[in-house]
Amino acid sequence: MPRGTARDGGGSGDGGSGDGDDGGSGDGTDWDGLFDDDAWYERGITVRGGSAIDHASGGALALNALRDADGARKARKRVGRGIGSGKGKTSGRGHKGAKSRSGGGPRLGFEGGQTPLRLTLPKRGAHNPHRMTFDVVNLATLREYVEAGRFGEYDGDDPRTLTMKDFVDAGLSNKKIKHGIKLLAGGVDADEAFIKVRLEVSRASTKAKEIVERAGGSVTKVHYNRLGLRALLHPHKFPRGLPKPARTPPRLRKFVDREGTLPAPAQMETSA
Incomplete structure (x- = not known):
């Protein structure tokens, strides 16, 4: 539909839709802003491959022109695939040590072998071994x-x-x-x-x-x-x-x- 014409069939003029310069229409749609590349780029939507927008085929609204925002999909880092990858050989774990081994870490409350805090505190409260519960x-x-x-x-x-x-x-x-x-x-x-x-x-x-x-x-x-x-x-x-x-x-x-x-x-x- 040509810009500057009313979508509901009304005539253009002073009281109807705007002219071709301001890009307005009778229904309030900003057609110039709809095909503005910078406006869509600010919203995180860009044209795939950086190619020019074809306004006749829908421009930035075309399905083949939509893509995720930059950084939305982070590629998985594969380790142990050669030194050229940056994570080869030891896969970033270094040589030996507990942190280079597979499996879980130490149990909760483990303090490296020293007496844990829970054992350094005295027991409190009475305990009757002969108590009976009915x-x-x-x-x-x-x-x-x-x-x-x-x-x-x-x-x-x-x-x-x-x-x-x-x-x-x-x-x-x-x-x-x-x-x-x-x-x-x-x-x-x-x-x-x-x-x-x-x-x-x-x-x-x-x-x-x-x-x-x-x-x-x-x-x-x-x-x-x-x-x-x-x-x-x-x-x-x-x-x-x-x-x-x-x-x-x-x-x-x-x-x-x-x-x-x-x-x-x-x-x-x-x-x-």
Whole structure:
């Protein structure tokens, strides 16, 4: 389309498009700037090969004239391809030494062989090797599980004994128990009526035990060592027979009523 004419078909003149000198048009397109090589070069677009722009074929907007800006694509440097390349022979790594070898560098925190900083600082805080960690079960949660039938059919007159294996099978406690389960009176008041249950746990608070016994139930604190507790919770992992129950250490006898049995009492009643 000739410059200086309106693209929408309007006439040229004083109120329409500009004349051929200013390069304007009725739609506001700067046709002179569109074919200005310097303007496109400032934007990072140049003509491939530096050839002259052919305005008739589209000029700088032609697809065969477009290219990336200078420095946009950096060529890969190949090493070890002769001294003439500048990175031949030792590939810029020099001779010998740790930095010339392949593989990763030293581990994090390595200080060249001297004592690292983390070992020069003293240890702080107490550590009790005899500390025991128990999973907590509250009476309110236990009652909800019993009433929901998570432990099977419930007989209020003669309930069966619920062991720590029953707690795990019902989803009341985590499967990865370290030292046992402790029973707490969370969610139940001291004078509140409770269901009749018989429980075997590792530990129990005084308040929780009083609430259960007042309802006609019982709480027996039994001792299992790590191996015995694993045999109680996962007897299928002992195809060659369950281990003998471990005796209670003297320092723990004041916390328990007796040693735990293997298999669990409920399992023995079922087999009988």
